[in-house]
Amino acid sequence: MQLFFSLPASPPQTFLATFTTFRHCPVRFLSTLILLFSLFLLLLVVVLLLLSIHQWRHSKDRRLPPGSMGWPYIGETLKIYTENPNSFFANRQKRYGDIFKTHILGCPCVMISSPEAARIVLVTQAHLFKPTYPPSKEKMIGPEALFFHQGAYHSRLKKLVQSSFLPSAIRGSVSEIEQIVLKFLPTWENTTINTLQEMKRYAFDVAMISALGHKQDSEIKGIKHLYQCLEKGYNSMPLDLPGTPFRKAMKARKLLNETLTRLIQGRRKNEQQGGGLLGVLLGSKNQKVDQLSDSQIADNVIGVIFAAHDTTASVLTWVLKYLHDNRDLLEAVTREQEGIQQEVIEANRRLTWDDTRHMPLTTRVIQETLRTASILSFTFREAVQDVEFEGYYIPKGWKVLPLFRSIHHCADFFPHPEKFDPSRFEVPPRPNTFMPFGNGVHSCPGSELAKLEMLVLLHHLTIGYRWQVMGDKDGIQYGPFPVPIRGLPVKVTPRKIKAA
Numbered sequence: 001m002q003l004f005f006s007l008p009a010s011p012p013q014t015f016l017a018t019f020t021t022f023r024h025c026p027v028r029f030l031s032t033l034i035l036l037f038s039l040f041l042l043l044l045v046v047v048l049l050l051l052s053i054h055q056w057r058h059s060k061d062r063r064l065p066p067g068s069m070g071w072p073y074i075g076e077t078l079k080i081y082t083e084n085p086n087s088f089f090a091n092r093q094k095r096y097g098d099i100f101k102t103h104i105l106g107c108p109c110v111m112i113s114s115p116e117a118a119r120i121v122l123v124t125q126a127h128l129f130k131p132t133y134p135p136s137k138e139k140m141i142g143p144e145a146l147f148f149h150q151g152a153y154h155s156r157l158k159k160l161v162q163s164s165f166l167p168s169a170i171r172g173s174v175s176e177i178e179q180i181v182l183k184f185l186p187t188w189e190n191t192t193i194n195t196l197q198e199m200k201r202y203a204f205d206v207a208m209i210s211a212l213g214h215k216q217d218s219e220i221k222g223i224k225h226l227y228q229c230l231e232k233g234y235n236s237m238p239l240d241l242p243g244t245p246f247r248k249a250m251k252a253r254k255l256l257n258e259t260l261t262r263l264i265q266g267r268r269k270n271e272q273q274g275g276g277l278l279g280v281l282l283g284s285k286n287q288k289v290d291q292l293s294d295s296q297i298a299d300n301v302i303g304v305i306f307a308a309h310d311t312t313a314s315v316l317t318w319v320l321k322y323l324h325d326n327r328d329l330l331e332a333v334t335r336e337q338e339g340i341q342q343e344v345i346e347a348n349r350r351l352t353w354d355d356t357r358h359m360p361l362t363t364r365v366i367q368e369t370l371r372t373a374s375i376l377s378f379t380f381r382e383a384v385q386d387v388e389f390e391g392y393y394i395p396k397g398w399k400v401l402p403l404f405r406s407i408h409h410c411a412d413f414f415p416h417p418e419k420f421d422p423s424r425f426e427v428p429p430r431p432n433t434f435m436p437f438g439n440g441v442h443s444c445p446g447s448e449l450a451k452l453e454m455l456v457l458l459h460h461l462t463i464g465y466r467w468q469v470m471g472d473k474d475g476i477q478y479g480p481f482p483v484p485i486r487g488l489p490v491k492v493t494p495r496k497i498k499a500a
Contacts, residue, residue: 064392146161147303147442196488200313260302368420371434376436381399466496
């Protein structure tokens with residue numbers, strides 16, 4: 001609503017004559033000023049009254065979700081990153097319901113914890129909620145990466161990335177992944193390892209093959225080193241000052257981009273696209289855009305390495321923890337893998353894609369780990385406009401967080417949710433209640449690769465080794481993904497096979 005108040009313009013001469021008349025009649029002049037001022041005040045009161053009525057009606061019809069915004073600026077950030085996330089979400093859900101507001105990481109947020117609401121945000125009304133990351137994270141990964149976009153550019157990239165990770169594309173990678181496993185396992189024998197760090201090394205090597213192909217260019221080692229420097233500053237405070245982890249990470253990011261650009265240009269010049277995602281992106285052309293730019297390719301290669309690295313390593317760390325704590329389950333998984341091994345030996349061949357499709361118990365262990373650990377507790381979206389949602393009002397720019405962890409730990413969908421029970425996945429879960437890789441157009445395109453590398457590792461690890469958690473301290477640390485405390489230090493020893 002707009003209100004306009006105007007006076008007719010008067011020629012300078014008329015105004016001067018009027019002023020002269022008033023100057024000689026001070027009482028009349030004063031009375032006129034008082035009248036004008038009174039009219040102005042009356043108009044101001046009317047405007048304020050109309051605005052108040054409008055805002056009252058607006059707030060009545062468009063109420064924000066219940067909840068607490070916490071302290072000024074800080075909000076509830078410290079609580080969400082220091083409390084057990086299950087308790088943080090459950091306490092607020094019990095108090096406010098399945099939709100509640102809070103304030104974290106400097107942003108007003110609406111958290112949702114019902115499968116139906118999550119589906120609206122991620123699938124049916126996804127165009128109203130764009131993916132969002134803190135600006136510092138966008139700088140480190142690259143602004144042209146798949147994660148940060150919607151629309152035609154996102155659709156094109158998503159198809160390209162998905163084509164690189166379809167079962168038909170990755171089934172030939174089993175032997176390469178197996179070779180990485182067989183290289184790592186002997187280095188763990190009879191020593192205490194930090195499980196999380198070792199799983200990061202393993203997941204990184206698999207990610208490099210997936211992103212850059214099997215061909216090992218001379219610059220691959222340099223790319224690996226620079227990415228590791230970048231990773232050290234990824235979760236640091238975004239202080240761009242000399243000596244800070246963020247500044248060092250951004251320097252590494254610049255050098256990483258230059259190295260990848262040389263690699264990309266070299267493959268373009270030699271017309272050797274190679275394999276992996278890089279080869280797919282180099283070969284991409286359509287009617288509107290001849291080819292992706294070097295910076296677009298570089299940002300998306302870095303993005304895929306980022307997405308395939310920490311999360312997979314964290315899940316594998318929890319798998320070892322749960323198998324260690326459930327010995328009967330570990331022995332059952334071992335028997336399943338011994339059956340696969342026997343088939344491989346009798347056929348005189350290596351492990352294949354089809355073998356990994358016949359590991360039902362091991363697959364259920366991975367599924368239950370994804371549910372119980374819920375490495376991705378939530379995902380960030382941002383309302384692109386004012387949205388009416390489930391009877392509440394979400395203002396444009398507010399973050400919207402579907403709470404995967406709350407859904408995964410809801411007793412209505414998963415009875416006795418704190419119990420580690422892979423048998424619950426003998427029956428498919430209800431739709432939209434199990435979303436370890438997200439849902440909708442922005443779901444993780446590399447989920448099949450992640451499951452494949454877990455299965456290959458568990459095949460050889462359970463057959464040949466046993467591990468013992470060192471120390472008696474049990475707990476969870478966040479950095480930022482939840483993992484067993486101290487990265488789960490374990491002592492790995494060769495398995496003693498009982499004689500028949």
